[in-house]
Amino acid sequence: MTHPMPHPDRAGRAIACPACDAVTTLAAAEDAKAARCAACGGPLFTGRPMALTAARFNAHTGQSDLPLVIDFWADWCGPCKSMAPVFEALAAEFEPHVRFAKVDTDAERELAEYFRISTIPTLSFIHEHREVARVAGAMFAGDLRRWLYDALSQTEGTARDTEEDTASPAHEPETP
Numbered sequence: 001m002t003h004p005m006p007h008p009d010r011a012g013r014a015i016a017c018p019a020c021d022a023v024t025t026l027a028a029a030e031d032a033k034a035a036r037c038a039a040c041g042g043p044l045f046t047g048r049p050m051a052l053t054a055a056r057f058n059a060h061t062g063q064s065d066l067p068l069v070i071d072f073w074a075d076w077c078g079p080c081k082s083m084a085p086v087f088e089a090l091a092a093e094f095e096p097h098v099r100f101a102k103v104d105t106d107a108e109r110e111l112a113e114y115f116r117i118s119t120i121p122t123l124s125f126i127h128e129h130r131e132v133a134r135v136a137g138a139m140f141a142g143d144l145r146r147w148l149y150d151a152l153s154q155t156e157g158t159a160r161d162t163e164e165d166t167a168s169p170a171h172e173p174e175t176p
């Protein structure tokens with residue numbers, strides 16, 4: 001175990017705007033729920049899932065520090081539609097800790113193929129370019145909330161390790 005100084009990049013949080021995709025960096029103490037986008041002035045959190053497309057994907061997974069949960073759905077999918085209000089209600093509950101997004105698999109075939117989506121609805125939880133958790137099939141609110149807390153706790157573990165245990169990026173090999 002080493003005891004390095006906190007990583008300077010971790011002082012603030014980079015959050016991609018749900019409207020224009022510009023990335024705003026917030027100070028650690030700043031109230032994210034009240035914060036506004038530096039580019040378009042819109043709220044960084046709206047309490048609703050955003051519509052994610054291939055064009056918007058990189059801003060929200062590659063440049064944002066915020067964990068992202070994606071609901072892969074389609075208009076003809078009954079279970080998708082039954083889960084939609086549950087997913088939307090949980091978006092308001094989990095902000096500003098998680099960004100909620102929906103991918104229309106008919107319109108965004110490229111993203112669906114990239115994620116190898118074979119059945120819908122499928123939820124994918126992404127943090128720091130990595131899929132932390134995935135689940136297929138419609139869920140009720142209680143199960144979905146538990147699944148989200150479990151996935152979120154894994155990302156917090158990653159962040160803590162990065163901040164407190166090593167000064168190097170988490171993907172570097174450990175020295176024996």
Ligand SMILES: [Zn+2]
Pocket residue numbers: 017018019020021022037038039040041042
């Ligand atoms: Zn914006």
